Amino acid sequence: MKQIIAAVFLLPIAAAGFAQDTGPLEVDVVGGIQAPMAVAVPAMPSSSGDTAVGRQIAEVISSDLRSTGLFTPLGPSGIDSYSYAQASNPVYATWRNAGAAALVSGYVETGAGGRITLACYLFDVSAGRELARQGFAVNANDWRRAAHKCADLVYSRLSGEQPFLDTRVVYVAETGPKNARVKRIAIMDSDGSNHRYLTPGKATVLTPRFSPRGDKLVYMSYQGRRPRVYVMDVVTGTERLLVPGTAFTFAPRFSPDGSQIVFSMASGGNTDIYVVGANGGQPRRLTSTPGADTSPSFSPDGNRIVFESDRSGSQQLYVMNYDGSQQKRISFGGGAYASPVWSPRGELIAFTRIGGGAFRIGVMSPGGGGERLLTNAWQDEGPSWAPNGQFVMFYRTAQGSGNATLYAVSINGGQPRRMPTPVGGSDPSWSPLNN
Amino acid sequence: MKKTVLIGMAAVALVACAKKTPPAEVPPATEQPANPPGTATDDSVDLVELPAMQADLVAKAGSDTVYFSTDEYSLDDQSKATLAAQARWFLANPSVRGSIEGHADERGTREYNLALGERRANAAKDFLIANGVPAGRLTTISWGKERPVALGSNEEAWAQNRRAVSVVVK
Numbered sequence: 001m002k003q004i005i006a007a008v009f010l011l012p013i014a015a016a017g018f019a020q021d022t023g024p025l026e027v028d029v030v031g032g033i034q035a036p037m038a039v040a041v042p043a044m045p046s047s048s049g050d051t052a053v054g055r056q057i058a059e060v061i062s063s064d065l066r067s068t069g070l071f072t073p074l075g076p077s078g079i080d081s082y083s084y085a086q087a088s089n090p091v092y093a094t095w096r097n098a099g100a101a102a103l104v105s106g107y108v109e110t111g112a113g114g115r116i117t118l119a120c121y122l123f124d125v126s127a128g129r130e131l132a133r134q135g136f137a138v139n140a141n142d143w144r145r146a147a148h149k150c151a152d153l154v155y156s157r158l159s160g161e162q163p164f165l166d167t168r169v170v171y172v173a174e175t176g177p178k179n180a181r182v183k184r185i186a187i188m189d190s191d192g193s194n195h196r197y198l199t200p201g202k203a204t205v206l207t208p209r210f211s212p213r214g215d216k217l218v219y220m221s222y223q224g225r226r227p228r229v230y231v232m233d234v235v236t237g238t239e240r241l242l243v244p245g246t247a248f249t250f251a252p253r254f255s256p257d258g259s260q261i262v263f264s265m266a267s268g269g270n271t272d273i274y275v276v277g278a279n280g281g282q283p284r285r286l287t288s289t290p291g292a293d294t295s296p297s298f299s300p301d302g303n304r305i306v307f308e309s310d311r312s313g314s315q316q317l318y319v320m321n322y323d324g325s326q327q328k329r330i331s332f333g334g335g336a337y338a339s340p341v342w343s344p345r346g347e348l349i350a351f352t353r354i355g356g357g358a359f360r361i362g363v364m365s366p367g368g369g370g371e372r373l374l375t376n377a378w379q380d381e382g383p384s385w386a387p388n389g390q391f392v393m394f395y396r397t398a399q400g401s402g403n404a405t406l407y408a409v410s411i412n413g414g415q416p417r418r419m420p421t422p423v424g425g426s427d428p429s430w431s432p433l434n435n
Numbered sequence: 436m437k438k439t440v441l442i443g444m445a446a447v448a449l450v451a452c453a454k455k456t457p458p459a460e461v462p463p464a465t466e467q468p469a470n471p472p473g474t475a476t477d478d479s480v481d482l483v484e485l486p487a488m489q490a491d492l493v494a495k496a497g498s499d500t501v502y503f504s505t506d507e508y509s510l511d512d513q514s515k516a517t518l519a520a521q522a523r524w525f526l527a528n529p530s531v532r533g534s535i536e537g538h539a540d541e542r543g544t545r546e547y548n549l550a551l552g553e554r555r556a557n558a559a560k561d562f563l564i565a566n567g568v569p570a571g572r573l574t575t576i577s578w579g580k581e582r583p584v585a586l587g588s589n590e591e592a593w594a595q596n597r598r599a600v601s602v603v604v605k
Binding site for chain 2: 177178179181183204206207220222224225226227246248250251264266268269271292294295308310315338339352354359379381382397399400402426427
């Protein structure tokens, strides 16, 4: 188990053998994507003659592209493959006739020491020209990583957005009846593969969140029947109490540089926000207003913190400087606002809006303007940003059963997409882009 | 709720936090299966429940639980009467401690409900202290919305889940 985890971190994907195409970026398939674009993703040939791996890689790329909502992948099932030589020199007419606007092709080369290189090409079928190419060298066991990197290359080149498909998700895996639910931290690739549990379920755990480098988690656990914040090393599994003693600490998040953790501490019926070094030290108090100040989240530049407080009488969103100064309310719509999270691009804050018998995920600017609601259900909450700031993952609780399910939604709208978890899930945290 | 199985990660926590009375038996940390079959929640490794004493509290004080209105943590007259009876019981049973545990209904966000549960637990604890129970014998925990007793998604169920429970522990 741990060796698999380590592999993800310790084996960087080397860009090998190909220089990035330096041609102009403007092509007719870029920009203004409204309807999903048809992209052919045929099975890839392999230097070893093994057709299985090239088909599996194409399946992962196809699935990744479909998950973005921007593409309608064609293949690998139902369309023909191509020869090794045609991987970099496609017969455009074939793919035009298949109805594709773009083609993802490539090949798999088996190297020494159990390594493979995935050569990934993207072509504009309509214009008959290459848009991008890159090679990804990985251990053969990590072929999925290479496929995700190829899909990210395609997504990024065609959408103009930063990549986000080669990422992981941690969340609270929930099993068992509503009044005795077992909650474990689980980690998986963002397409649901390589799923494993990081805590055994003896103690209830909540709100796991990645460090900015993706190598640590901060979360809350009831181990010892004492709810407190812990930091876990994802690779080794070791964990450490954040604030020594029995103080009730919760709602933790890393600062953008990973050096600090901001969290809530409750005492005597009052909850305030504190910040402490990620490796320990004396917590520094940032809020002191009577009320429940919680769910703090740093801006990506580290200069400000958004949080929620009920100091006005209902849960509302506030922004303050990193040192606690200049606390200013930013939410003024009807109902209540909760669990704000600052976008990694800085220009939006995702939140949970409570009102009208529903809990909905929305976004607004850090100044409080431009509010848009992205979901509509009985109870959606707990937003977490994709590293490119284009998608928000959250969890949806079913009325009655209380069963929780992870979803992701584009900030540009559209239907939320259910995340492929093997069991119920809540409190997702989207990792940064894998190394 | 199961009791006192202390394994693996819990041991780390015990080392990390200064405990007055460490458990008598601390098994060595062992490798946990990734997905142990039949795993049940066990959050009570540190504060040990005393079921017989708990039953005695319920019998003598009338109830171990007080209830709250939506998003509120003030005690009504009935709750105060219950807690006053609980205080008398704690004073008559000086060998045990109380873990006052606050809960919220499911219709709130997770982290806010943790804060709300702490307010409720604290309100009950403060009343017990005002009625003579030494503060050093009482601790508080918030379970937020994580431990409902009523399963429905309706006002009747939520009213039962908005509560503070006095759990007798040693």
